[in-house]
Amino acid sequence: MKKLINHLDHVLAESLDGLAAAHQDILTLGARHQFVRRRVPTPGKVALVSGGGSGHEPLHAGFVGRGMLDAACPGQIFTSPTPDQMLAAAEAVNGGAGILFIVKNYSGDMMNFRMAAEMLDLPNATVLVNDDVAVEDSTHTTGRRGVAGTLVVEKMVGAAAEQGADLTACKALADAVNRSTASMGVALSSCTVPAVGRPTFQLGHDEIEMGVGIHGEPGRRRIPHASADAIAAELCGAILKDLEPGRGQRVLLLVNGFGGTPLHELYLMVNSARRILNAAGLDVVRHLTGNYVTSLEMAGCSITVTTLDDEFLALWDAPVHTAALRW
Amino acid sequence: MKKLINHLDHVLAESLDGLAAAHQDILTLGARHQFVRRRVPTPGKVALVSGGGSGHEPLHAGFVGRGMLDAACPGQIFTSPTPDQMLAAAEAVNGGAGILFIVKNYSGDMMNFRMAAEMLDLPNATVLVNDDVAVEDSTHTTGRRGVAGTLVVEKMVGAAAEQGADLTACKALADAVNRSTASMGVALSSCTVPAVGRPTFQLGHDEIEMGVGIHGEPGRRRIPHASADAIAAELCGAILKDLEPGRGQRVLLLVNGFGGTPLHELYLMVNSARRILNAAGLDVVRHLTGNYVTSLEMAGCSITVTTLDDEFLALWDAPVHTAALRW
Numbered sequence: 160m161k162k163l164i165n166h167l168d169h170v171l172a173e174s175l176d177g178l179a180a181a182h183q184d185i186l187t188l189g190a191r192h193q194f195v196r197r198r199v200p201t202p203g204k205v206a207l208v209s210g211g212g213s214g215h216e217p218l219h220a221g222f223v224g225r226g227m228l229d230a231a232c233p234g235q236i237f238t239s240p241t242p243d244q245m246l247a248a249a250e251a252v253n254g255g256a257g258i259l260f261i262v263k264n265y266s267g268d269m270m271n272f273r274m275a276a277e278m279l280d281l282p283n284a285t286v287l288v289n290d291d292v293a294v295e296d297s298t299h300t301t302g303r304r305g306v307a308g309t310l311v312v313e314k315m316v317g318a319a320a321e322q323g324a325d326l327t328a329c330k331a332l333a334d335a336v337n338r339s340t341a342s343m344g345v346a347l348s349s350c351t352v353p354a355v356g357r358p359t360f361q362l363g364h365d366e367i368e369m370g371v372g373i374h375g376e377p378g379r380r381r382i383p384h385a386s387a388d389a390i391a392a393e394l395c396g397a398i399l400k401d402l403e404p405g406r407g408q409r410v411l412l413l414v415n416g417f418g419g420t421p422l423h424e425l426y427l428m429v430n431s432a433r434r435i436l437n438a439a440g441l442d443v444v445r446h447l448t449g450n451y452v453t454s455l456e457m458a459g460c461s462i463t464v465t466t467l468d469d470e471f472l473a474l475w476d477a478p479v480h481t482a483a484l485r486w
Numbered sequence: 487m488k489k490l491i492n493h494l495d496h497v498l499a500e501s502l503d504g505l506a507a508a509h510q511d512i513l514t515l516g517a518r519h520q521f522v523r524r525r526v527p528t529p530g531k532v533a534l535v536s537g538g539g540s541g542h543e544p545l546h547a548g549f550v551g552r553g554m555l556d557a558a559c560p561g562q563i564f565t566s567p568t569p570d571q572m573l574a575a576a577e578a579v580n581g582g583a584g585i586l587f588i589v590k591n592y593s594g595d596m597m598n599f600r601m602a603a604e605m606l607d608l609p610n611a612t613v614l615v616n617d618d619v620a621v622e623d624s625t626h627t628t629g630r631r632g633v634a635g636t637l638v639v640e641k642m643v644g645a646a647a648e649q650g651a652d653l654t655a656c657k658a659l660a661d662a663v664n665r666s667t668a669s670m671g672v673a674l675s676s677c678t679v680p681a682v683g684r685p686t687f688q689l690g691h692d693e694i695e696m697g698v699g700i701h702g703e704p705g706r707r708r709i710p711h712a713s714a715d716a717i718a719a720e721l722c723g724a725i726l727k728d729l730e731p732g733r734g735q736r737v738l739l740l741v742n743g744f745g746g747t748p749l750h751e752l753y754l755m756v757n758s759a760r761r762i763l764n765a766a767g768l769d770v771v772r773h774l775t776g777n778y779v780t781s782l783e784m785a786g787c788s789i790t791v792t793t794l795d796d797e798f799l800a801l802w803d804a805p806v807h808t809a810a811l812r813w
Binding site for chain 2: 162181213421425428
């Protein structure tokens with residue numbers, strides 16, 4: 160295992176220190192690296208708090224800032240943060256209008272965020288993101304997994320909260336965005352958790368994992384390496400089967416790299432996916448392409464489609480100022 | 487070799503089609519994928535044209551847009567674009583104030599850009615970027631290589647051109663930014679050029695290449711895998727020896743991933759590099775962290791330092807709107 164680290168025990172803390180130093184204008188750290196929060200909290204606003212295991216950077220800490228999250232709680236790599244992290248974060252960013260927890264559907268995260276919600280002495284609600292259409296139930300999950308679509312929920316609800324939506328409206332919007340969003344991924348290689356020191360799973364020389372999870376969980380099936388067009392067809396096919404969008408529907412297309420795939424391959428996948436979505440009568444009016452919800456250095460990508468109405472489109476286009484998304 | 491591609495002959499064209507589709511608001515393609523240019527040219531402005539082999543995305547096409555490049559000419563992967571591409575690009579973005587070619591110092595790029603400059607019937611100048619302090623002369627280079635510092639030159643000169651600097655001033659500024667910028671990289675793994683199908687070089691199980699080039703060219707030495715702090719110390723040491731900044735000097739720190747290294751490791755390197763630069767009396771006032779000048783899926787990173795005066799700082803902070811950099 161070759162990684163740019165010093166000591167296994169300090170990977171997370173040193174990485175967060177680097178993030179905070181590099182983005183001092185946007186964010187700051189809680190005590191003992193419990194959370195990353197906006198430098199300047201916004202009174203009177205619903206506070207959006209997310210979090211989850213590390214190793215998916217820039218998710219979530221890279222999405223803390225104006226127009227998106229108020230705080231993110233980083234767990235150890237591929238490990239849920241603890242309820243006390245979530246409590247501390249919620250209290251630090253409380254603007255008096257309530258707390259919305261945004262949680263990817265993994266059993267550990269679910270349990271800890273639920274515990275935090277019960278202990279929190281502030282109005283709060285929780286949205287569960289479960290956009291991954293690959294499999295029902297998985298290694299760490301009951302029901303569908305939450306993957307790259309989480310970014311879309313965080314962006315749109317972040318914009319709404321910034322514009323003054325109350326807790327009930329933010330929660331309803333988050334659920335609606337989640338229902339309008341579907342994702343599926345493919346792995347071309349495994350990844351190695353630093354503390355484990357060996358690849359999470361093994362793929363044959365010419366094998367790929369269709370429907371892989373963002374921790375390397377098994378997907379639908381393992382197949383011989385296929386063309387970008389064939390991969391895009393399977394991913395988009397599963398997504399469209401789930402979303403059942405009508406012809407002429409406007410959509411956002413997020414082609415998300417898992418960390419180890421060159422950007423030019425991701426743009427090639429954009430090209431393949433667009434052809435398929437266009438052929439299905441969809442109008443791809445917004446794009447996001449890059450490494451946003453990663454699995455350490457895994458090679459591969461996921462495709463996420465969100466159906467857009469005027470409200471979603473305006474929320475997507477609203478200004479955002481975070482370490483990883485800015486417009 | 488597992489890559490998200492369809493056919494070896496179409497990798498570049500399909501990837502550029504995806505890029506252009508995803509960023510229709512910013513850029514458009516020249517005929518036969520010869521170049522990527524801004525959708526809306528700016529009359530009366532010096533036009534900045536760069537280019538080079540593909541495989542380093544988002545460099546250069548991802549930096550086409552307001553406040554940065556006017557056009558980029560993509561060669562095949564790790565292969566120089568041709569003079570006719572450069573001529574076509576220059577003519578397409580000519581705003582009547584001359585053309586500045588921004589060229590990384592590789593023999594093939596140098597020769598082709600020189601040929602284009604001689605054939606071009608427009609006022610033009612060329613800046614040669616050679617920020618890599620690792621080695622003098624290399625596999626594809628006489629003199630020092632041009633690497634991630636190219637981004638800094640493109641950003642600062644792009645801002646100046648946008649503000650109305652003339653060709654002579656842009657050329658002088660570009661040379662000044664290049665002289666104020668130094669970089670060095672490390673590889674933890676090799677990369678595989680699609681058309682070749684096997685890794686460009688071989689590293690042992692526990693070996694790293696200090697001073698690697700962005701095509702996998704040999705660096706200074708091959709050493710056993712070292713800590714992030716030790717790697718940062720060697721990279722920063724070489725950079726500081728070259729720049730010889732005074733105590734209290736303000737600097738920009740760019741920690742650039744080569745494509746296969748997780749973002750949290752890059753931020754950990756930021757933390758290591760900051761400690762070293764601070765100990766040398768420098769004031770790190772600006773940061774950029776991420777995969778910007780890549781080597782396909784190579785694991786590793788480079789560190790770039792640019793010394794900043796008030797002018798450079800203002801040019802760095804000036805608005806930019808490209809696919810890969812936006813503020």
